[in-house]
Structure formats: structure tokens, C-alpha cells
Amino acid sequence: MGRKDSLVTDGLFFSYGEKPAIRGVSVEFVPGKFIGVVGPNGCGKSTLLDLLVGIKTPTRGRVLLDGEDVRRLKKREVARKMALVPQKFFINFPFTVHEVLLMGRHPYIPRFSTPSEKDYHIVNCVAEQFELTEFLYSYITELSGGEIQRVVVARAVVQDTPFLLLDEATSNMDIKHTLEIFTGLRKRVDNEGITVISVMHDLSLAAMFCDEVVAMKNGKIHDHGDARKTLSEKNINEVFEVRARVVDDDEGCGFRIFFNGVSHD
Amino acid sequence: MGETLPGVSGTEGLRIILFLSVALVVAVVLSTAMGYIRIPVIDVIRIVWFKITGNTDALKQLNGVFPYVVTDVRLPRILTAAIVGAGLGMSGAIFQGILLNPLADPYTLGISSGAAFGASLALVLNISFLSLYTVPLFAFLGAMLTLVAVLSISSVRGQMSSNNLILAGVIVAAILSAGIGFLKYIADEEVSIIIFWLMGSFASKTWYEVFLTGSTVLLGFAVFLFYSRDLNIISLGDQISDSLGVSTGRVKKVLLVAASLVTAVCVSVSGIIGFVGLIIPHLMRFVLGPDNQKLIPASALGGALLLLVADTTTRSVLPHEIPIGILTSLLGGPFFCYIFRKKELGRIHGT
Numbered sequence: 235m236g237r238k239d240s241l242v243t244d245g246l247f248f249s250y251g252e253k254p255a256i257r258g259v260s261v262e263f264v265p266g267k268f269i270g271v272v273g274p275n276g277c278g279k280s281t282l283l284d285l286l287v288g289i290k291t292p293t294r295g296r297v298l299l300d301g302e303d304v305r306r307l308k309k310r311e312v313a314r315k316m317a318l319v320p321q322k323f324f325i326n327f328p329f330t331v332h333e334v335l336l337m338g339r340h341p342y343i344p345r346f347s348t349p350s351e352k353d354y355h356i357v358n359c360v361a362e363q364f365e366l367t368e369f370l371y372s373y374i375t376e377l378s379g380g381e382i383q384r385v386v387v388a389r390a391v392v393q394d395t396p397f398l399l400l401d402e403a404t405s406n407m408d409i410k411h412t413l414e415i416f417t418g419l420r421k422r423v424d425n426e427g428i429t430v431i432s433v434m435h436d437l438s439l440a441a442m443f444c445d446e447v448v449a450m451k452n453g454k455i456h457d458h459g460d461a462r463k464t465l466s467e468k469n470i471n472e473v474f475e476v477r478a479r480v481v482d483d484d485e486g487c488g489f490r491i492f493f494n495g496v497s498h499d
Numbered sequence: 500m501g502e503t504l505p506g507v508s509g510t511e512g513l514r515i516i517l518f519l520s521v522a523l524v525v526a527v528v529l530s531t532a533m534g535y536i537r538i539p540v541i542d543v544i545r546i547v548w549f550k551i552t553g554n555t556d557a558l559k560q561l562n563g564v565f566p567y568v569v570t571d572v573r574l575p576r577i578l579t580a581a582i583v584g585a586g587l588g589m590s591g592a593i594f595q596g597i598l599l600n601p602l603a604d605p606y607t608l609g610i611s612s613g614a615a616f617g618a619s620l621a622l623v624l625n626i627s628f629l630s631l632y633t634v635p636l637f638a639f640l641g642a643m644l645t646l647v648a649v650l651s652i653s654s655v656r657g658q659m660s661s662n663n664l665i666l667a668g669v670i671v672a673a674i675l676s677a678g679i680g681f682l683k684y685i686a687d688e689e690v691s692i693i694i695f696w697l698m699g700s701f702a703s704k705t706w707y708e709v710f711l712t713g714s715t716v717l718l719g720f721a722v723f724l725f726y727s728r729d730l731n732i733i734s735l736g737d738q739i740s741d742s743l744g745v746s747t748g749r750v751k752k753v754l755l756v757a758a759s760l761v762t763a764v765c766v767s768v769s770g771i772i773g774f775v776g777l778i779i780p781h782l783m784r785f786v787l788g789p790d791n792q793k794l795i796p797a798s799a800l801g802g803a804l805l806l807l808v809a810d811t812t813t814r815s816v817l818p819h820e821i822p823i824g825i826l827t828s829l830l831g832g833p834f835f836c837y838i839f840r841k842k843e844l845g846r847i848h849g850t
Contacts, residue, residue, distance in 0.1 A: 289741040313744030320738040326599050327734050327789035337732050341744040345728070389735075393743070 239265045239300060239315070239396040239429065241286065246295035248281055255281045256292070257453040265396070266427045268420055270440040270461065273450035274474055279433040280321055282450070283399050286431070287318045313341035317393035321401040321433075323386050328373040331366055331385050332357065338392030357392055363418060364388040379406040387415055391422075398422075400432040404439075416443045437478075437491050441465055449473050462489055471497055512793040515786060519800035526804060527581065530811035531573050538565050546570065579704040579712055579768065580810040580823075581803040584775055586716040586765040588802020589795050591776030592783070593723055593758040596730045596791055597751050598661045601784075604777035605762040607665060608649045608755075609672035610642045611773075614766040616675045617641020619682040619693050634696065635767040642763035645671055646756075658748065664755075698822030699770030701810050708768050719761035720799060726750050727791040734789070774828045775802045778835050785842050805831055 241263040248256040255278045263269055271279050284290040286297055288304040297304040299315055317338070325334075339353040361367050364384050369377060374385060383406050390398060398419070404412040420443055422428050434440045440447060440461065447464040449456040451473050457464050462482075470478040470491070477494040531543045542561060546569045549557045558566050590605040598607065606612075620626075621637035629636055649671050653663035683690050729750045732740045740747045762776070783797040809826040 284738070287742045289738060308744075309741070309746060310744035313742060316742065318738060318742040320736065323736060323739075325734060325736075326601060327596075327784070329731075329734070329789055333731075333788075333790065334735070337735060337743065340728070340732055345725075386739075389739075 240298070241265070241316075241397055241429070241431075242298045243282075243286070244296045244298060246282075246285055246297065247293045248278075248285060248290060249293055255453055256285065259295075259450075259453070259455055261448060261455055261458055263397075263429060263431055264446060265429050266423065267445040268423045268430045268443055269432070270444035270447045271431060271433045271450065272435075272437060272440055272447060272465075272473070273456070277450045278453040279450055280401050281453075283318065283401050283431070283433060286399060287316050288312055289318075310341045313393070313395075315395055316397040316399060317390035317395045319387050319390045319398075319400040319403045321405075323382065325374055328375045330371050331361075331374055331377070332370045334374050334385055335361060335366075335389050335392050338389040338394075341393065356394060360388050360392050364391075364415070380408055380411060383407055384411060384415070396428050398428060398430050400430065402433055402435060405435070412439070419443075437465060437470070441480075441489050441491055465489075465491065512787050512790070512797075516793065516796050516800065519797060519804065523581065523800055523803055523807070526807050526811075527577055530577050530807060530815075531569055533811060534568075534573060534815040536564065536568055538569065543569055547574075575706050575709050576701050576704045576810070576814070577807060578709045580701045581807045582709065582712040582716050583701075583765040583769045583772070584802035584804070584806030585799040586712065586719065586761045586802070587772065587776040587806075588779040588783075588798040588800075589716075589720060589723055590758040590762045590765075591802075592780035592791065592794050592798040593730070593754050594776070595780055596734065597754055597758075598665060599734060600661060600665065601781065602777075603665070604773075605758065605765075606672075606771075606773070606776065608668035608759065609645045609675065610759055610762050611766055611771045612672040612675035612679070613641040613643075613645025614638040614763060615641070615697055615771055616645075616678050616682075618696050618767075618770075619679050619686075622689055622693050622696065623682045623686045625689075638767035639763050641675075642759070642766060645675065646759045646763070650755075659751070695822070696770050699772040699824040700820075700822060701769060701814075702820065704768070712764055712768055715761055715764040716799075719757050720795070722753065722757040723795045724792075726754055727795055730754065730791045731789075770824070772806065772824045772827060774824070774831055775805055778831050779805060782835055782838055785838055 243259050243261050246256050246259040247254070259282060271282065273279050281290065285292055286304070288297065288307070291305060299307065299312065304312055335357045336349055336353065339349055339356065343349055343353065361370055364387070366384060366388055369381065374382060377385065383403065387400065387403050390400070404415060407415070416439065419430050423430055444461040446459060447461045448458045449464055449469055456473050457469050465480060467478055467480050470476060475497040477497055479492045479494060481490050481492065483490045528540060528543055532538050532540045542565055546558065546561065546566050550570055587605055594603040594605055594607055595601055615638070617637035617640050618634050620641070621634045626637070627633050649664065649667045650659070652671070653659050653667035655663065683693055686693055729745045732743050732745050733747055733750065737747050779801045780794065780798045783794055783801050787793045787797050805827060806823070809823050809830050812830070813820050813823055813826050
């Protein structure tokens with residue numbers, strides 16, 4: 235609500251050794267929107283998220299969070315602005331779900347202090363919203379893949395940041411929980427004005443939930459803007475090399491995408 | 500909608516740590532009373548008290564040998580054993596936490612092999628310019644050189660992955676083992692001294708060792724506790740811990756070096772005592788959960804108790820001293836199996 239948050243990248247470049255991954259990305263993420271990042275495998279989507287939260291250093295260019303270089307800000311400060319749900323998650327130690335969620339409050343709890351009443355309150359609210367109440371004192375190591383992913387997304391929500399970055403957060407989830415999670419995030423965008431930036435493989439989901447879409451290919455932005463406009467038949471063909479039909483949906487929300495096969499068939 | 504405060508586990512954890520602390524103090528007093536010369540427990544307490552308060556008149560009224568046996572013979576050995584146990588126990592917890600691997604222990608990075616190689620070298624070459632402290636010094640240098648080698652082999656462009664660290668540790672340890680084998684081969688008659696050193700012992704330790712290990716372990720403990728919450732966050736993976744405001748790379752390096760230093764000092768004083776650093780953190784994790792803020796103090800106390808009990812057993816219960824490394828495994832192993840079974844069975848029936 236009236237937050238002045240802004241997130242802009244300015245000519246970003248990044249490479250893994252000799253192999254370039256991001257090749258000149260300048261994009262402005264409009265605050266208060268649900269933004270999907272789409273593109274084929276290896277196009278640099280995950281790398282872009284890492285650069286945005288400042289856990290990778292660009293070889294050239296800058297990420298500006300509220301006008302300041304994210305690499306120059308204190309890590310704790312950034313952690314209060316942006317939360318990340320990585321693609322891969324693995325844990326070896328039997329923390330309870332409650333303990334993992336509470337770790338999301340780390341940037342707010344001073345060293346040698348214990349969590350406050352408010353921290354516990356937020357954890358409980360989010361747990362309820364993500365239907366994790368019954369697992370709250372189970373060991374995370376004993377949950378199923380989909381349940382663990384729900385915990386990991388919930389942990390990022392507990393961090394209570396104006397920007398929430400997700401990297402295929404629902405890849406192991408069943409369709410009901412996927413829809414529930416995205417509906418919940420959508421509500422946060424609408425009601426609290428947070429910005430969600432979500433890497434998505436499922437274009438139908440992107441069509442359902444996103445206001446804006448960033449389409450990436452070979453480490454560059456192919457197109458960026460309104461979801462309906464960006465997810466056009468032409469763009470899908472150029473970015474993913476598949477033939478699709480995009481149809482407006484009068485009953486549901488937005489539009490539908492039907493796939494007809496690979497382009498060079 | 501009531502707030503569920505997880506105070507249950509919190510206070511229970513503190514209670515267990517308090518219990519372990521009391522048990523450790525009791526164990527120190529009891530083991531000081533035990534030995535070839537039996538000393539009444541009350542006299543042990545009196546002697547320590549009189550020594551602390553500087554009451555020499557009262558000391559003279561006790562049996563003439565007792566004060567000497569307690570303060571110059573037994574206490575240094577007992578305290579060294581407990582401190583080394585604490586150092587190995589908590590370093591084990593740290594290594595497991597940083598390497599995200601419950602199978603790691605203080606020796607995973609080859610520190611024990613480095614220490615063993617250094618000690619063997621001093622023994623074989625008969626170097627003794629520092630008299631009694633030559634072997635510990637060489638052991639320490641060996642351990643630190645190994646650490647430097649492992650860290651430089653495993654770091655690629657300033658980043659160290661757990662897998663690289665473990666692999667580099669295994670490789671360096673293998674090379675050093677071959678070196679130790681060679682030294683044993685050419686050692687001839689000294690080979691038994693090497694073997695005995697390798698198996699560890701607390702015999703004839705002095706206050707010098709108590710202060711050396713004590714200050715190192717205390718310093719390490721402070722560093723570990725300072726970063727204990729960061730270590731919890733690190734178990735969520737580098738990406739999440741970085742995005743939660745933890746300087747993951749720096750914290751890992753600081754803890755790695757601190758834990759290695761503690762281990763190196765312990766090993767150089769006591770020889771190689773296995774098992775404590777691997778099993779104690781596991782045992783404590785079974786009981787207290789993986790929260791490092793509780794796990795680190797509990798592992799220190801648990802390690803101290805195990806080594807103290809083992810050392811007292813070999814010193815005063817058994818007819819002959821046997822190497823303490825053997826005894827720790829014989830005492831700790833079955834106990835671990837018992838707890839493990841109980842926990843696993845409890846989980847099946849409990850849910």
C-alpha cells in the first residue's frame with residue numbers, strides 16, 4: 235500500500251567461468267504486481283533471481299533496490315526487502331517445521347536475542363494460511379516433497395518482505411496446493427501490495443496469475459510487459475519454439491494457452 | 500486462536516544442559532577421589548576449596564600426600580581429559596553443521612592424520628629440542644599444515660563446497676597415512692611409541708596442558724556460540740542463508756578454522772581419540788534436536804563426560820591402562836546403539 239519499493243536492473247552481465255549466463259539484462263519490476271519470468275531451460279532465469287537478491291555478483295551492471303546497489307547494502311537490510319525460494323532445497327538435519335519457519339524471522343532478530351511475540355505470531359499465521367498447522371512440530375526431514383516445498387515457500391513468506399522471489403516454487407506440488415499457493419500469493423499482491431517475481435515453467439499458470447511477464451531467451455530479455463501481450467502466439471513460438479494458440483477466456487480469469495506441437499515439425 | 504510458544508522444548512533443552520553440567524562437576528569430583536590411592540570425596544572437595552581460598556594451614560592438617568595427589572597428579576589429567584572431550588565434541592557438531600553432513604567429524608579434513616604424521620616424524624627423527632613438548636608441537640604443526648593444504652586444494656575461485664572439502668580431506672589423509680606407514684616401517688624399535696601415541700592417552704598431563712587446551716577450547720566455544728544461529732540457517736542451504744542476511748561464506752570459513760584449531764590443539768595434547776567428535780553430536784541431536792544454540796554446549800558437555808569417564812575407567816578401574824581411544828568406542832558405542840534403537844522404536848510407536 236503506497237510502498238515506494240523499486241527493483242531495477244541496469245545492464246546486467248554474468249557468466250559461469252567462460253560461459254555467459256546473463257547478457258545485458260535491463261528491466262524494471264513494477265512494484266505491486268505479480269510478475270512471471272518465463273523462458274526455456276538454461277536461459278538464465280534462476281541466475282537472474284540470484285543476481286536480484288545479491289547472492290551472486292554481476293560481472294557488469296547493477297541491481298538497484300530502492301535506488302541503491304544491492305551489493306552495497308547490508309545483507310540483513312536486503313533480507314528485510316527480498317525473500318528467495320530457491321529451486322533446489324535439501325536439508326540434512328531434523329529441524330521441526332516450526333523451527334524452519336521461525337528461521338524466516340532471522341533478519342529481524344538481533345544476535346543473542348530470542349524471537350519476539352510478533353515473530354511467533356507471524357509464523358503461526360503463515361502456517362495456518364499454508365495449512366501447515368498439523369505438521370508444525372513434525373521433522374521437516376520426514377515430510378513429502380510437496381509438503382517440504384510448501385514449508386519452503388511459507389518460510390519465505392514469514393520473512394515478510396515487499397519483494398518475494400520464487401524459482402519454480404511449485405514444481406513438486408499437486409495441482410490443488412499449487413493453485414492454493416498462487417492464489418494466496420495473488421491475494422498478498424492485491425491486498426498488501428507486495429511484488430511477486432516468480433520463475434514459471436507452466437505457462438498456463440503464468441496466464442492465470444501474472445500481471446506482467448518477462449520472457450527470457452539465451453540470457454537476454456526477449457519481451458517484457460503485460461502478461462496477455464507478452465504471452466502471445468508469436469512470442470511463445472520465438473522463445474520456446476513451440477506452436478501455441480492463445481485464447482481469451484471470458485468466464486475464468488484472463489486467457490488460456492493451447493499447445494499444438496513443436497515449431498519445426 | 501492461542502499463540503503456541505515452543506517453550507516446552509526450550510526449557511527442556513536448558514534443563515538437559517544443566518543436568519549435564521552438574522553431572523560433569525560430580526564426575527570430576529568422583530574421579531579425583533578414585534585411583535590407586537583412595538581419597539575420601541569430602542577431602543577432595545576440601546583440598547580444592549582450601550587451594551582456591553589459599554588456606555595453607557588447613558591443607559597441612561589433611562593427610563600429607565592427598566593435596567599433592569589431587570592438585571598435581573589427578574586434577575591436571577582429569578581436567579585435560581574433560582577439556583579435550585569438550586573440544587572434540589563441539590568441533591564435531593561444527594564440522595557436521597558446516598559440511599551439512601551428519602557423517603563428518605573433527606577428523607574429516609585430515610587433521611588427525613596431519614597431527615599423527617607430525618608426531619611420528621618427531622618420534623622417528625628423535626627430535627627433542629623442546630623436551631616433552633616437541634611431539635605435541637610437531638603434531639600441532641602437522642595438523643595446521645594439513646588444514647592449509649586441504650583448504651587450498653578445495654577452494655575454487657574463493658568458494659569452497661562441502662563435497663570438495665570432504666574429498667580434499669580424504670585425499671590428503673590418504674597421502675599422510677602412507678607417510679605414517681613409511682615412518683613406522685623405518686622406525687624400527689620406536690614403532691611402539693608411535694602406535695601408543697596414535698591411540699591417545701592422558702597419562703602424566705600437567706597444568707600446562709590444562710591451560711593450553713582450556714584457553715583454546717574456551718575461545719572456540721565463544722566463537723561457536725556467537726555463530727550458532729547462523730549455523731542453523733546455513734543448514735537451509737547457501738542460497739537461503741545468503742538471502743536471509745547471513746554471510747554464509749565468511750561464517751563457514753571462520754567456523755572451519757576455529758574448529759580445526761580446537762581439534763589440532765586437542766589432538767596434539769592427547770593423541771588421536773576417535774569417536775567422541777562423531778557420536779556425541781549425534782547423541783545430543785537425538786536428545787535435544789538440531790538447534791546449534793543448544794547442540795554446541797550440550798556436545799561440549801557430553802564429550803567432556805565421555806572422555807572423563809573413559810579416562811577414569813582406564814586409570815583407576817581397569818587393572819592395566821589401555822589406550823583411551825579404544826575405551827571411548829567400547830563405552831560410547833553400545834550406549835549410542837541403545838539410544839538409537841530407543842529413538843527409532845519410539846518414533847514408530849509414537850506416531
